[in-house]
Amino acid sequence: MAEPLRVVVTGAAGQIAYSLLYMVAKGDVFGPNQPLILHLLDIPPMMGVLEGVVMELADCALPLLHGVVPTDDPAVAFNNVSAAFLVGAMPRKQGMERKDLLSANVKIFKVQGEALDKYAKKDVKVLVVGNPANTNALICSRYAPSIPRENFTAMTRLDQNRAQAQIAAKINVPVRKVSNLIIWGNHSSTQFPDASHAVVEVNGSVSSVPEVVKDQAWLNSVFVETVQKRGAAVINARKMSSAMSAAKAASDHMKDWFLGTAPERFVSMGVLSDGSYGAPKDVVFSFPVTIKAGKWEIVQGLKISDFARQLLDVTGKELEEERQEAIQIIEA
Ligand SMILES: NC(=O)C1=CN([C@@H]2O[C@H](COP(=O)(O)OP(=O)(O)OC[C@H]3O[C@@H](n4cnc5c(N)ncnc54)[C@H](O)[C@@H]3O)[C@@H](O)[C@H]2O)C=CC1
């Protein structure tokens, strides 16, 4: 059997981690033959709760779980890790936008960037979940100069999964039949969920989603807005933000990053922008990517309509504004 892989989950005593830890520890992410040592980071007041999580992980009797390291010390949490789920951060409440969390959360990602730089493996793959995820990932990478910047990503997979579920429901097919939905830009209400390159398998043959949906007005309005506002709809209903679905999306993101995407399929990830599709450079922008041997690559050459161009520009501008605000907060 392989050597155990060290994986850190921050915010380990919180809501998302409560679902995520089980998914990771039972092999959903790194595969059924990869033993794991889980490093669990939270803040000092949460150590009692974290102890309960550690007890439950033990009580799951999971064969792949070779060790658990609960801690409030980033030096211990990030030591020698190959994968990092950065979940720990304040969630938004009803009526807030995700960017309202910048002042509360961005400093966490400076500190954790520095700790990753010092203690993690140099090829660590980092997924930022804590909001505002794109800008937190950008800041984290800036404070970890010894780790390649492409190793820092932000989660828009929950938005992709939401988009996939909306399309599957609209055309009444199982969700697994729908793929290649794209989330462009920021994990915020300016994101652009784009179904124009998506495909659906019907009776063994693959068709374009817009051709099957046959309702461009719906795709440009109700569909886009439903996905953009889904996080807020869950908060309104649950009085707490999405957790089970966020954990599933984090698992999907890291699994594809480690194990690769299927042929002809792409997924969306917030990655450091190289300016593809006219997006601003040096922000973490969600693009469609394919992944092979642990390396993501932005899918090139997709046609961008005038409608899409407008929405891409809006979300890119928001990311530039968030970057500026984040730098001001950190330097204050
Ligand atoms: N990117 C995405 O799609 C999504 C992102 N989120 C975000 O994920 C974050 C976590 O959400 P929940 O688990 O629901 O929140 P939660 O409040 O249940 O848990 C957060 C945990 O992080 C811990 N924490 C705070 N500061 C920390 C630090 N410096 N180091 C380590 N741990 C720290 C807290 O003590 C708490 O246990 C929020 O920012 C939320 O907005 C939530 C859903 C989807």
Ligand SMILES: O=C([O-])CC(=O)C(=O)O
């Ligand atoms: O909406 C929120 O604040 C939590 C989140 O990121 C999501 O559910 O997509």
